[in-house]
Amino acid sequence: MGYVSSCNAAKSVISSGKLAFEVLTPRLSLIVPTYNEAENIKEFIVRVEYALNGIPFEIIIVDDSSPDGTANLAKKLNRKYGNIKVLERLGKLGLGSAVFDGFKMAKSDVLAVLDADLQHPPELLPKMYGKMLEGYGLVIASRYVDGGGVEGWSFMRKIVSLGATKLAHLLIPETRMVNDPMSGFFMVRKEFIREFKPSSRGFKILLEILVKGKYDSVVEVPYTFQPRLNGESKLSMGESLGYLLLLAKIRLKLLK
Numbered sequence: 001m002g003y004v005s006s007c008n009a010a011k012s013v014i015s016s017g018k019l020a021f022e023v024l025t026p027r028l029s030l031i032v033p034t035y036n037e038a039e040n041i042k043e044f045i046v047r048v049e050y051a052l053n054g055i056p057f058e059i060i061i062v063d064d065s066s067p068d069g070t071a072n073l074a075k076k077l078n079r080k081y082g083n084i085k086v087l088e089r090l091g092k093l094g095l096g097s098a099v100f101d102g103f104k105m106a107k108s109d110v111l112a113v114l115d116a117d118l119q120h121p122p123e124l125l126p127k128m129y130g131k132m133l134e135g136y137g138l139v140i141a142s143r144y145v146d147g148g149g150v151e152g153w154s155f156m157r158k159i160v161s162l163g164a165t166k167l168a169h170l171l172i173p174e175t176r177m178v179n180d181p182m183s184g185f186f187m188v189r190k191e192f193i194r195e196f197k198p199s200s201r202g203f204k205i206l207l208e209i210l211v212k213g214k215y216d217s218v219v220e221v222p223y224t225f226q227p228r229l230n231g232e233s234k235l236s237m238g239e240s241l242g243y244l245l246l247l248a249k250i251r252l253k254l255l256k
């Protein structure tokens with residue numbers, strides 16, 4: 001089923017009877033958590049809008065009161081594009097809950113999660129969306145399948161990431177059917193996470209979806225994790241330790 005035929009266009013007609021503008025019901029909602037991404041947000045949005053040209057989609061920026069004014073910039077860009085919503089939360093409440101608050105606002109059946117710093121190339125979105133239209137319930141952009149990789153990482157960072165992935169495989173059987181259960185770049189059908197409550201403020205939303213989500217099929221699409229466009233990672237030591245805690249909680253079945 002092509003997306004055009006599946007797309008249920010909602011048309012707004014002004015009283016003169018002329019078709020003044022057309023608002024397409026989004027088929028795809030992009031959830032983008034941001035904290036101090038003012039230097040990246042414009043290029044991010046320009047590249048997303050270009051990559052998804054022709055597909056009805058919305059961008060939901062979930063910003064945690066970034067002091068650098070990320071939210072205002074996103075709102076300004078919405079004047080040009082018209083499909084950007086900005087959810088402003090009071091205080092830095094964490095990436096995991098930002099993603100889930102974004103899910104709640106989403107109007108589409110297909111949800112995508114990606115970062116605003118362009119480490120997840122938006123040009124992959126049409127291919128991922130194509131897989132959703134083929135019928136997959138969960139599509140993961142993967143660094144660890146043939147054709148995927150990471151760019152600009154030190155040997156140490158590679159070891160830590162691979163070690164964390166192996167640890168997940170070892171401790172949590174549900175993660176074993178995917179090569180990159182720690183990916184932060186994925187699409188999921190909304191119905192599969194409807195009853196889902198995130199357990200923590202943690203960074204690893206996909207991991208929890210793999211364990212608790214009721215998805216029926218999964219596929220990985222290779223991509224190369226890019227260096228951050230500008231600024232620095234917000235992944236703190238505390239959040240890395242939070243990951244280990246999350247693994248332990250899942251393993252000990254302390255999560256519902």
Ligand SMILES: Nc1nc2c(ncn2[C@@H]2O[C@H](COP(=O)(O)OP(=O)(O)O)[C@@H](O)[C@H]2O)c(=O)[nH]1
Nearest residue numbers: 033034035062064094095098115116233234235
């Ligand atoms: N809303 C929100 N976004 C966050 C928070 N921490 C990080 N982010 C955003 O989440 C994405 C991933 O964070 P990043 O620092 O790039 O992590 P890394 O890619 O693992 O180094 C980026 O778009 C960040 O701006 C947070 O506490 N709240």
Ligand SMILES: [Mg+2]
Nearest residue numbers: 115117119228
């Ligand atoms: Mg990043």
